[in-house]
Amino acid sequence: MFTPATRLKATFAELELAMSALADLLSATEPLSASCYPLPMVASGEEHLPITHIEVANIQGAAAVNAAIEGYRQWYIQPNCSTKASFRLPGFLVLPSSCKIELTTLVTRINDLKSQFKAQVQEVEGRDQRFTLVHDALPGLITLQVYRHLVLLPHEASRLGFTWANKQIIQKVDKEQLVQQLMAARHTPPPLVEEHIWLQAVEREIYDVKRLPAAVELRLRRPVKTHPMVNVRWQEEITPRQRQVKAHLPLLLCQDELPAITPLSDYPPASTRKRRAAQITDEPVIPRLHIYPYQPK
Secondary structure, three states: OOOHHHHHHHHHHHHHHHHHHHHHHHHHOOOOEEEEOOOOOOEOOOOOOOOOOEOOOOEEOHHHHHHHHHHHOOOEOOOOEOOOOOOOOOEEEEEOHHHHHHHHHHHHHHHHHHHHHHHHHHOOOOHHHHHHHHHHHOOOEOHHHHHOOOOEOOOOEEEEEEEEEOOEEEEEEOHHHHHHHHHHHOOOOOOOOOHHHHHHHHHHHHHHHHOOOOOOEEEEEEEOOOEEEEEEEEOOOOOOOEEEEEOOOOEEEEOOOOOEEEOOOOEOOOOOOOOOOOOEOOOOOEHHHOEEEEOOO
16 A cells, blocks of 8 residues: 555656656757846845845856756755755746647646646644655655646747736635634644633634725735736737736747747836835734725725
8 A cells, every 4th residue: 555655755756757848849949038036045044034135147058048947947946055045947948839739738737736736735733734744755845845846838829928917916805704714713823822812812813804894805915025026918819818827947949930029127227117005904814814994085
């Protein structure tokens, strides 16, 4: 009978084989264009410092292909680097359309194995138990970097615009659903928190939500760490015509016509778009959940 660790190792071994096949294909194929924008690694202990500047490099051609191949398999802890700031390598590889079928098959296989690996890890109950399983089976592995799917664009692109995202996630929150969520959480305190202290805190949160005036809505406003994005515009008349993709790893494109490229620049950009001021107060109703009152006009 296979143990969870044995199954995990077997799936990871299959993933490594599929990645090797992808590396062989990329190495043997002359790209129409290839660029990667390496970012400085975050030193251990500096992952929570405010981000004021990020210097971006730019490598092209064969060097970019090699960097992409290594980046796709960057799964382990690096010396002196933070394990809480995940590895990112924005970029793109434009390959001829003749290899689309083979590339699609490989990328689909790789992403299926990534999903299977993640599912096997999450079958184990408890964060500490999952950590032990992964690091006993594969010491030094960073699961987030294994979980990330490779992105092969499904349509031909006319433009790739790399940029930085550091906005907040803002979502509408239903009051009744939030109260139900809090009531369900009353008897499940997090680790190292005494049950009676947790119960008192959650009961106070329920009271604070219920006493809000009827006209006040709720919003989740959670800060997002600065990270690279790419705006993709399709050649075809597709709705929506544009899609935004996280640029964690180099995008793969199969097409014979090069898209227009706006490369990733240093952070912060020279110019930023002004946004309308949000109608969300600065005082949260529930700080730990990033829940804020919102007064519509």
